[in-house]
Amino acid sequence: MELNTEIETADRQQLTELQSKRLVKMVERIYNNVPFYKQKFKEKGIEPGDIKSIDQLKHLPFTIKSDLRDNYPFGLFTVPQSEIVRLHASSGTTGKPTVVGYTRNDINTWSEVVARSLTMAGITKNDIIQVAYGYGLFTGGLGLHYGAERVGASIIPISGGNTKKQLQLMQDFGSTAIACTPSYAAYLAESIIKEGIPQEKIKLRAGIFGAEPWTEEMRQQIEKMMHIKAYDIYGLSEIIGPGVSMECQHQCGSHIFEDHFIPEIINPETLEVLPYGELGELVFTTVTKEAMPLLRYRTRDLTRLHPEKCACGRTLVRMEKCLGRSDDMLIIRGVNVFPSQVESVLLEMSETTPHYQMIVTRENNLDELEIKVEVDDQFWSDEIKILEGLKKRIHxxxxxVLGINAQIKLVEPNTIERSEGKAKRVIDNRKL
Amino acid sequence: MAENDINISAFSIADAPDYGILRLVVGRPDLALKILKEKGYTVNTTEVVCVIVPNKPGGLHKVLRILSDNDIQIDYMYAFAVGNEASVVLRAPSNENVIKVLQENKMELVRANQIYQI
Known part of the structure; x- marks a missing residue:
């Protein structure tokens, strides 16, 4: 059942020893190769030799998303460019993307954790898996691809979108598994029903869904409509991509692959480490990554950790579905969106004010983003072509910048509701 | 506007999908601007040209032909006819140009003091 039984069912002491050993090596690596970390250690008065086990992890400095931006593009890499075999990027909080690099061994590690994840969902070489995550800079498509190849499944690298073709190949090739965002899965499920495709033509039995938050209700809806078991896969490109943790058939939280990624839960205000079971911000330390190991990376995802052995036999700690964020990031159609990105665009345009409101809705299981923008008094023209031209440029x-399509609505100054002088930036009407 | 004794001589409404634009020709433009702003409207002033044409077939055509021959574009216009005459309000990228060309062609223009309230 488990791809790596030794690790996945290891007892806690065994795992802690492995983590400690790897952490010591990782700390040495970043201290000696990344000026950013060396500086941080010096500020805290810590030498790599002080770190003997994961007990001391709590004394080490954090890494946050803006650190990646400040060291854009390759400042946090520990290896020369010649050792890098892959680059991925996701949207950052402002103009610049967040870049991650992989060595050959990193790609290997990534393939292994995704392969373990697929194995958890019962995927074997006898499966045909349709990878409907986007292929490209986004880690979803290629991440699932390499993992599925490791398992030996037959991959349909169809990428995202083009629903008609998705449904056609699903029937013609007899896909038994599909990997995509949960909202796209729900959309596909509805399309199957709308197109009147008979149930016996669909061979799907498992779905591997992630890259955006989804609820238990949404899972039940997808499972019922598609007649499959829907599994939650979690990950973020900064840590490795999809495959940081994965749900087993008992669907009681996602097992974190702790031999590679050490999780902590912290209080996002005081930054102190919280015990198992308490709600807080999820933090990861990547102990095996070569190209860009991150120390105590703050994910901003809010969740709880549970260490009890799972009914599936795995001893790896389980994380609950993320309950929100400790920052203002939105995930819209699988894409990370920060209000500050919208703000920076509007500030660059003289006709607009930095007052805007982002309204997110989910229609037919697809996320829609509307942005209301207050137009400066003196730029309101009585000529429609000028206003429509402005709208087009904003759009x-x-x-x-966002990488997704947004509807723009021009509004008069002072019409967006303010609270304590600040406009309410985001209204998320999706029921998550 | 009535409370402040401001007369509206002409208006038109332009409707876009998300908003509407009301264009007014008023007797006291500066006061109207101040009052509407105070009431929370987004309001601006813009220059337009008002030309008188005979209220008969081909009356407007004559003006448009002159502008067209002089390569002048019209952004928008609105008009109203009563009796023997029709008034046409029009806006072009350069109103000075419109005035010059129409005067050269002996067309009758409405002067601001015919509309403005003293």
Whole structure:
């Protein structure tokens, strides 16, 4: 059942020893190769030799998303470019993307954790898996691809979108598994019903869904409509991509692959480490990554950890579905969106004010983003072509920065509701 | 506007999908701007040209032909006819140009003091 039984069912002491050994090596690696970390250690008065086990992890400095931006693009890499075999990127909080690099061994590690994840969902070489995550800079498509190849399944690398083709190949090739965002899965499920495709033509039995938050209700809905078991896969590109943790058939939280990623839960205000079972911000330390190991990376995802052995036999700690964020990041159609990105675009345009409101809705299981923008008094023209031209430019600038399409609505100054002088930036009407 | 004794001589409404634009020709533009702003409207002033044409077939055509021959674009216009005459309000990228060309062609323009309230 487990791909790596030795690790996945290891007893806690065994695992802690492995983690400690790896942490010591990782700390040495970043101290000696990344000026950013060396500086941070010096500020705290810590030498790599002080770190003997994971008990001391709590004394080490954190890494946050803006550290990645400040060291853009390759400042946090521990290896020369010649050792890097892959680069991925996701949207950052402002203009610049968050870049991650992989050595050959990193790709190996990533393939292994995704392969373990797929194995948890019962995927074997006898499966045909349709990878409907986007292929490209986003880690979803290629991450699932390499993991599925490791398992030996037959991959349909169809990437995202093009629903008609998805449904056609699903029937013609007899896909038994599908990997995509949960909202796209729900959309596909509805399309199957709408197109009147008979149930016996669909061979799917498992879905591996992630890259955006989804609820238990949504899972039940997808499972019922598609006649499959829907598994939650968790990950973020900074840590490795999908495959940081994965649900087993008991669906009682996602097992974190702790031999590679050490989790902690902290109080996002005081930054102190919280015990198992308490709600807080999830933090990861990557102990095996070569190209870009991160120390205590703050994910901003809020969740709880549970260490009890699972009914599946795994001893790896389980994380609950993320209950929200400790920052203002939105995940829209699987894409990370920060209000500050919208703000930076509007500030660059003289006609607009930095007052805006992002309204997110989910229609037919697809996320829609509308942005209301207050137009400066003196730029309100009585000529429609000027206003429509302005709207088009805002739309173009915002969509190209966010990487998703947004509807723009021009509004008069002072019409967006303010609380304590600040406009309410985000209204998320999706029921998550 | 009535409370402040401001007369509206002409208006038109332009409707876009998300908003509407009301264009007004008023007797006291500066006061109207101040009052509407105070009431929370987004309001701006813009220059337009008002030309008188005979209220008969081909009356407007004559003006448009002159502008067209002089390569002048019209952004928008609205008009109203009563009796023997029709008044046409029009806005072009350069109103000075419109005035010059129409005067050269002996067209009758409405002067601001015919509309403005003293």
């Amino acid at each position: 173009h600038n915002i969509s190209s």
